[in-house]
Amino acid sequence: MNIPAHAPLHLLHTAAVGTLATHARQPEGFPYPSMLPFAPDARHRPTILVSRLAEHTHNLHADPRAGFLVVDAPDGDVLSGQRVTLLGTFEPIDSTAAIVQRYLRYHPDAERYLVLGDFTFWTMKLERLRYIGGFGAMGWLSGAELDALPPLGLDEENALIEEFNHAYGGAGAFRLLGVDRYGADLMLAGARKRLAFDDARLNPETLHMALEVCIQRARQIS
CATH class of the missing domain: 3.20.180.10 (PNP-oxidase-like)
Incomplete structure (x- = not known):
């Protein structure tokens, strides 16, 4: 199908919140959706900040495979809006100064969570994604097709x-x-x-x- 150039990439920079779907531990195997704020990293992949006590965090430790849905429907018409479903694995990353600085630029209120010492960053490694941008503008891409250029330093x-x-x-x-x-x-x-x-x-x-x-x-x- 015809996908507008870089439309999924721009969508990942437009939305501030996404839906994370992990594999539930109890009841085992069921999808477990939860809404989370996220920030795009230099490769446009979602970076999330999660509590170690959260159910989705326990799920990711048990099985890092996940889906992540991002939607932009400013008029409330979800079926006519843009959306992208990402499939891949989430990996914990160190809370380096660069990671913290970038995330707080997008979500400054998250600083109160960082001081608790209970929250960690995870970034999604993309395998595939499906973008829907309206009639005739939809299709699958591999994770590598999202952006083939080296990221900005x-x-x-x-x-x-x-x-x-x-x-x-x-x-x-x-x-x-x-x-x-x-x-x-x-x-x-x-x-x-x-x-x-x-x-x-x-x-x-x-x-x-x-x-x-x-x-x-x-x-x-x-």
Whole structure:
């Protein structure tokens, strides 16, 4: 089926919450769905912050295979909205300064959970995904097909975030959350927005230029 270029990737940067489906331990084998906030990592994969006491965390320790559903239906019409179902395995990752910093940019309220010492980060390793974006725009992709390009370097992303937040911070409650080769995530006037570039940006100069244009346009519209 015809899938718009990079539509699943942009969707994973648009939504703030997803539905995690793990394998229940009791009753054994049943799907166990739960809703969780998530942040996309540099490869656009969902990163979640979960309590060690949560049922879904126990389920992942027993069987890391899981599904993760992300939906964008701002008008409430789910069947006409975009959605992507990810299949793969979740793996625990160390709470490095970079991981914490990135997650808190997307979910600053999560800092209160981190101080408890009971929460850990997990990232999904994608096997396959199915995207539905409307009539005739649906199909399966392998995990590798989500993005074949090398991710933006941590230092390069942080430099762009610092530069643009310094330039526009405070103007219309602007806050840049993340940058990648296909677009940028930001908070503007209290609303989360995904700014998609017209094409992938492979070098710093074109990336900076595309980011500047998108931000200026978003501020004019808001």
